[in-house]
Amino acid sequence: MISFLNKFLKRKKKIILIGIDGVPFTLLKDLIERGKLPFLGKKFKEGIFKEIYSPLPEISSVSWSTFMTGKNPGEHGIFGFTDVSNGYNLFFPNFASLRAEPIWEHLQEKDKKSVIINLPSTYPARRINGVLISGFVAVDLNRAVFPQNLLPYLNSIGYKVDVDNSLGKKNIEEFLKDLFDVLEKRFIVAKKLVKDINWDFFMLTITGSDRLHHFLFKNFLDENSPYHEEFIRYYKKIDDYISDFLMGIKNDYLLLMMSDHGFTEVRKEVFVNNILFENGFLKFKSHENRSFEGIDFSKTTAFALDPGRIYLNLRGRFERGKVDGREREKIVSDIKELFYKLNFEGEKIIKNIFEKEEIYEGSFLSVAPDIILQSEDGFDLKASFREIEIFADTHFQGMHTRENAFFYGDSEFEDLLINVKEVKDVGNLILDYFEV
Amino acid sequence: MEGFTLWFTGMSGAGKSTLARMVEKELLERGLKVEVLDGDIVRTNLSKGLGFSKEDRDENIRRIGFVCQLLSRNGVVAIAAAISPYREIRDENRRKIGRFVEVYVKCSVDKLIERDVKGLYKKALSGEIKNFTGISDPYEEPLNPEIVVDTEKETPEESFKKIITTLEKMGYIPPLEMDDYSEEEEEKIKNKLESLGYL
Numbered sequence: 001m002i003s004f005l006n007k008f009l010k011r012k013k014k015i016i017l018i019g020i021d022g023v024p025f026t027l028l029k030d031l032i033e034r035g036k037l038p039f040l041g042k043k044f045k046e047g048i049f050k051e052i053y054s055p056l057p058e059i060s061s062v063s064w065s066t067f068m069t070g071k072n073p074g075e076h077g078i079f080g081f082t083d084v085s086n087g088y089n090l091f092f093p094n095f096a097s098l099r100a101e102p103i104w105e106h107l108q109e110k111d112k113k114s115v116i117i118n119l120p121s122t123y124p125a126r127r128i129n130g131v132l133i134s135g136f137v138a139v140d141l142n143r144a145v146f147p148q149n150l151l152p153y154l155n156s157i158g159y160k161v162d163v164d165n166s167l168g169k170k171n172i173e174e175f176l177k178d179l180f181d182v183l184e185k186r187f188i189v190a191k192k193l194v195k196d197i198n199w200d201f202f203m204l205t206i207t208g209s210d211r212l213h214h215f216l217f218k219n220f221l222d223e224n225s226p227y228h229e230e231f232i233r234y235y236k237k238i239d240d241y242i243s244d245f246l247m248g249i250k251n252d253y254l255l256l257m258m259s260d261h262g263f264t265e266v267r268k269e270v271f272v273n274n275i276l277f278e279n280g281f282l283k284f285k286s287h288e289n290r291s292f293e294g295i296d297f298s299k300t301t302a303f304a305l306d307p308g309r310i311y312l313n314l315r316g317r318f319e320r321g322k323v324d325g326r327e328r329e330k331i332v333s334d335i336k337e338l339f340y341k342l343n344f345e346g347e348k349i350i351k352n353i354f355e356k357e358e359i360y361e362g363s364f365l366s367v368a369p370d371i372i373l374q375s376e377d378g379f380d381l382k383a384s385f386r387e388i389e390i391f392a393d394t395h396f397q398g399m400h401t402r403e404n405a406f407f408y409g410d411s412e413f414e415d416l417l418i419n420v421k422e423v424k425d426v427g428n429l430i431l432d433y434f435e436v
Numbered sequence: 437m438e439g440f441t442l443w444f445t446g447m448s449g450a451g452k453s454t455l456a457r458m459v460e461k462e463l464l465e466r467g468l469k470v471e472v473l474d475g476d477i478v479r480t481n482l483s484k485g486l487g488f489s490k491e492d493r494d495e496n497i498r499r500i501g502f503v504c505q506l507l508s509r510n511g512v513v514a515i516a517a518a519i520s521p522y523r524e525i526r527d528e529n530r531r532k533i534g535r536f537v538e539v540y541v542k543c544s545v546d547k548l549i550e551r552d553v554k555g556l557y558k559k560a561l562s563g564e565i566k567n568f569t570g571i572s573d574p575y576e577e578p579l580n581p582e583i584v585v586d587t588e589k590e591t592p593e594e595s596f597k598k599i600i601t602t603l604e605k606m607g608y609i610p611p612l613e614m615d616d617y618s619e620e621e622e623e624k625i626k627n628k629l630e631s632l633g634y635l
Contacts, residue, residue, distance in 0.1 A: 059634075077605055081634050085607035092617065092625050099601050139624040165631035214632055269633075306634050316536050316582060317606070325527060325580040363598040366582040367605050384635055396633050 014253040015430055016194075017203040018242060019067075019119065021060060022210035022398075023259035025051040025406035027220065031235055039243035043255075047411040051404055054261040054423045056359055056372050057307050058402040060136065060210065061093070061121045063260035063423050068119065069100035070427030074360030074368055076100040078121065081137065082305050083367075087319045088297055090305075092137065095122050099364065103427055104128055104201060106436040112200035115193050118161075118186060119205045120260075131193055135205055136162055153192075159185045163208055168215035169395055175215065176230055179208045180237065187241040194249055201430065202253075204245075206238060213263045217398030221265060254433065255410050258426050262404030267378035269394045270342075270349055271387050272304040278390070279338055281331075290385045298322065301331055307400075308373030308381035310335060317366065328370075335371055344379065344391055351376045374402060439469070439508040440608050441501075441533045442599075444517040445526060445578060446541030447570045448556055449548045451587040451595070455541060456517035458596045463609065468513050473500050475518030488567040494525045501529030508533055513609075521569045523576040537608060538581040539599060545570045547588045582606065 028049075032041040054063040055073055057080060065078040073079050077099035082090055098121070104114035108129035115131045116122065123134035124143040133154070134144035138161040145151050163182050167175035183206065190204045212234055213220075219227040246255070276282040277290075283299040284290055295303055297313060297320045304310045312331060315321035323331060332355060342349045352374040360368050375381050380399035407426060409417035413433075420429055442459065444452040456472050463470045475496075479486065482499055486492040497520045504514035520526050530536040548570065549557045560568035567573045583602050585595035604611040617625065629635045 077601075081629055087607060089607075092622065092629075094617070096611075097605075099605070137625050137628055139621050139628070162628070165628065168631065211632070314580070315534070316530055316538065319535070324531070328580060363583070363602055364605060365584075366602055380633075382633065384633075394633070 012252050012254050013200065015201050015256060015433060016246075016249075016253045017201070017256045017258065017426075017430070019064075019203065019205035020209050020238065020257065020259050021120070021205060021207040022213050022261055022263050022400065023406060024262040024264070024401070024404045025259075026404055027263070028406055031232070036232055036236060037239040039239045044408055047255075047409055048414060048417045049406070049408045050420075052258070052407045052420060052422050052425070053403050054400075054405050056354065056374060056402060057309060058261040058374075058400045059307065060207075060260055063405075064120045064135075064205075065098055066424045067258070067260065067427045068102040068122075069098070070103070070424055070431055071100045072360055072362060072424060074356075074365045075362030077364040077367070079368055080305055080307075080309060084305060084311065086317060088295070090292055094137075095124060095126065095134070103430050104130065104132075106431055107201055107434055110434065110436055112434060112436075113198060114201040115197050115199045115203065117190055117193065117204045118207060119203060120207065130199060130201075131197060133159075133189070134161070136207055138162070154189065157185060157188055159189060163211050165211055165214075168211065172215070172227065175211075176227070176234075179212060179234060183208050183234070183237060183241065187245055191245055191248065194245070200434070208234070209238070209259075210263075213398035214396050215398075217263060217265055219397070254413055255408075256426065256429075257406070257408040258423070259405045260423060262401035263398045264377040264401050264404075266380045266394060266396055266399040268344060268391045269380045269382050269387070269396075270344075270375065271382050271384065271390055271392065272308055272310070272373065273383055273385060274388065274390050275338070275342065276302055276304060276310070276335075281335065290388065292385065294385075302335060302370075304383040305369065306381075306383040308375065309369035309383070310371040310373065312370045314370075332371060339373055348376055349379045350374070377401060438535065439511045439513055440535035440537060441504040441508045441514045441516065441529075442537050442539060442603070443504070443520070443526065443529065444515070444539045444541055445520045445581075447521075447543065447545070447548055447575055448519060448568075449551055449553055450541040450543040451585075451592065452517040452519075452541045454592055455539070455585065455595055455599065456515045458592065459599055460515055462596070462600060463513055466609065468609065469511060470513045470515060471507050472515045472517065473503060475500070475516075475520075478518070488573070490522070493519075494522060497522070497525045497529065501525075501532060504529070505533045508535055519569050519575070521573065521575045523578065526578065535608070537583065537603065537606070538578050539583040539585060540578045540581040541595075542577075542584055542586045543588045 031037050055066045061081050065076050069076045083093050113130040117133045118135040120135040123138035125132045125134045125146040132146045138144040163178045219225040220231045281302040283296045284294045285296045300313050302312050313322045336353050339350045354372045356368040460470050460472050483496040486496050500516050507514035559565045560571040569575050603609045
């Protein structure tokens with residue numbers, strides 16, 4: 001089908017993809033309607049601009065890994081920023097833990113060159129036919145760059161892997177300054193590499209948008225809030241930078257844009273492990289040590305990792321597994337009932353509950369969380385033990401949503417773009433486009 | 437390195453022995469201690485004299501399970517490749533052994549009849565062999581196996597890779613190319629995730 005279409009389409013040979021982390025479709029639409037984003041407003045009229053949805057859980061590491069491989073988490077093996085070994089050790093999956101090939105590794109088999117800037121979950125950087133500058137959760141720029149001869153340049157302009165998110169709680173003025181600075185540096189690097197490298201696939205990801213939303217989303221919603229204008233200014237800057245970036249490039253590329261998940265206002269944090277504890281599924285060794293390490297796994301039936309991934313302590317799966325395969329069904333059903341009934345002052349908390357087989361498939365199904373919770377907007381699920389109550393207020397203003405991510409593609413390829421419904425499809429679209 | 441049992445179950449000709457040998461080779465190359473208990477071979481020694489009635493089949497699987505248990509607790513990766521058609525006895529072994537990874541080697545009966553490498557299905561269909569799993573005896577699929585390989589759709593290499601990567605991911609065998617974080621890096625990552633409310 002694709003090659004049939006290609007014969008009739010005067011194909012542009014290259015693709016530029018601009019990822020903007022955590023940007024809701026409705027937010028962009030609103031800003032465009034209000035005339036705040038002149039360039040994107042004009043651009044989006046020329047092509048397909050629509051809502052897509054992210055994989056579950058709806059967090060960046062899972063979503064971008066799904067995008068970059070075109071496969072679901074059951075196939076690529078990334079289920080969150082944290083994971084748990086069969087001996088109950090928490091670990092942080094990284095790029096080496098990704099069990100499916102990213103797009104650019106398929107492209108290099110066809111001698112296609114890629115430039116990837118700031119894509120989350122690509123740390124530590126590894127060899128690529130082109131350039132890779134890793135994104136979140138990169139901690140050391142020295143291990144975040146391939147080829148290494150780019151390092152002196154990146155250091156010389158003060159390129160940073162991420163903003164200092166600790167400022168988001170401590171000092172909003174400084175946080176905003178950092179956000180704008182990091183954004184500017186991303187585009188300086190993008191403008192240089194887009195000229196220096198003879199690329200086929202060029203991807204730049206902006207992640208500051210996600211940070212802005214975490215700390216200041218209510219400032220977008222409320223026009224009278226202190227940082228409303230700054231919030232809008234950040235988006236105007238994105239609009240300006242994209243316009244400026246594309247202006248200098250010969251128009252022989254297909255332009256795609258996307259976000260990895262949506263965002264909404266947070267009202268309450270909901271502590272999943274506290275719910276499991278209060279209902280007897282999770283036990284601690286002592287009440288003084290309420291932490292993951294403090295869980296008594298010989299007596300625990302189920303525990304959660306962020307945000308709403310529930311693992312049954314299954315025999316065979318875990319060292320001190322307590323749940324027999326035959327008990328599984330009953331426990332799953334009890335937990336589902338518990339969470340469906342959960343409410344805050346009469347308001348429902350959980351929108352959907354999935355068993356892993358319903359949303360994942362592939363080799364890593366056996367290590368996937370058994371139950372995945374999706375909350376109603378406003379209720380941010382947490383697996384942390386920092387609170388002892390079920391519900392808590394928070395300094396964060398925004399939370400992720402599965403729905404309401406966005407996608408844009410140039411209209412001349414409408415036939416190909418129309419099938420993009422979720423984040424995963426964008427990765428496959430690129431592979432199809434390059435016929436790999 | 438702690439031992440564990442990798443238990444292949446599935447019908448005759450599905451590919452259990454082939455995959456067990458491929459995994460054995462890989463794990464030996466990675467420096468692990470490995471022992472394969474192949475159903476066909478076990479029946480010539482450990483379970484000599486046992487037939488194919490339900491009782492005898494259960495006894496055969498129980499014996500293989502017992503040896504796996506001994507091997508596993510002494511740091512060996514015990515690989516069992518036996519039809520093991522009954523769920524109850526497989527689960528009994530799972531309970532006794534603890535560190536137990538069940539691999540369901542899936543393939544449809546139609547495909548197995550078509551393959552029939554050992555000529556057994558032909559004999560079973562003609563009635564020459566009685567109590568033949570999948571033809572004249574039941575096969576109870578595992579309800580919650582750690583790994584499912586579909587040899588009708590996957591090449592042996594694909595199934596093999598799936599098994600190895602799952603064992604790595606589950607922490608039973610060390611991954612070959614794991615870019616571990618230093619303690620300092622791990623601390624920084626924790627802080628980053630905490631500052632965004634992820635921990």
